[in-house]
Amino acid sequence: MMRYETGGLDYRTARACHECDLLQYIPILKNREVARCQRCKALLKRRHVMSLERSLAFSITGLILFIVANMFPLVSLKALGVMQHGTLFSATLSLFEAEMPFLGMLMLFTTILFPLFSLCGTIYVLLSIRMDHYSHWIAPMFRFLRSTDAWGMLEIFLLALIVAAVKLVDITELYVGVSLYAFLLLILTLTILSIILNPEDVWDHLRKHAK
Numbered sequence: 001m002m003r004y005e006t007g008g009l010d011y012r013t014a015r016a017c018h019e020c021d022l023l024q025y026i027p028i029l030k031n032r033e034v035a036r037c038q039r040c041k042a043l044l045k046r047r048h049v050m051s052l053e054r055s056l057a058f059s060i061t062g063l064i065l066f067i068v069a070n071m072f073p074l075v076s077l078k079a080l081g082v083m084q085h086g087t088l089f090s091a092t093l094s095l096f097e098a099e100m101p102f103l104g105m106l107m108l109f110t111t112i113l114f115p116l117f118s119l120c121g122t123i124y125v126l127l128s129i130r131m132d133h134y135s136h137w138i139a140p141m142f143r144f145l146r147s148t149d150a151w152g153m154l155e156i157f158l159l160a161l162i163v164a165a166v167k168l169v170d171i172t173e174l175y176v177g178v179s180l181y182a183f184l185l186l187i188l189t190l191t192i193l194s195i196i197l198n199p200e201d202v203w204d205h206l207r208k209h210a211k
């Protein structure tokens with residue numbers, strides 16, 4: 001007989017214990033509930049308090065920061081009396097103008113299109129669950145978002161920007177734009193979102209409503 005620290009077994013998923021490999025069924029957990037292995041008592045699953053609501057709040061914050069990061073210049077350069085402003089999009093365009101279309105496409109996809117799609121998709125999934133509105137698009141959308149998790153490369157872009165800024169600082173005057181702060185906060189927000197968004201909580205909801 002399985003042992004749980006939780007309630008009923010209405011909606012269950014089978015899982016092998018990561019410590020002793022015992023296959024057992026785990027019910028959908030409520031806030032703060034944990035499920036432990038029947039044999040070795042290893043922690044199998046934990047439901048954090050309002051994890052989906054907090055994830056939704058961070059997703060919406062991320063989308064606002066993304067819009068701000070793209071609306072204004074990240075950095076401005078002053079050389080020979082001429083001021084040039086650099087946005088994320090203009091940096092992408094400059095790669096196309098420099099006849100590097102592959103790099104331009106890669107940058108457009110990894111720093112603008114994919115983060116935007118990822119944030120909007122996550123908000124759509126979490127908002128649907130929050131509003132108790134389950135369309136047949138949610139599960140494929142969330143599965144796709146999970147499988148493409150590594151495509152966003154904002155951190156790498158930031159690293160490249162810092163390296164370029166350090167090299168240019170001796171020959172030009174460099175001004176930091178408001179978008180750079182939004183960009184830094186966006187990376188921080190996405191990192192926190194990846195920590196607090198528990199995919200199992202989302203699947204639990206989708207599984208429950210698929211019955």
Ligand SMILES: [Zn+2]
Nearest residue numbers: 017020037040
């Ligand atoms: Zn075990």
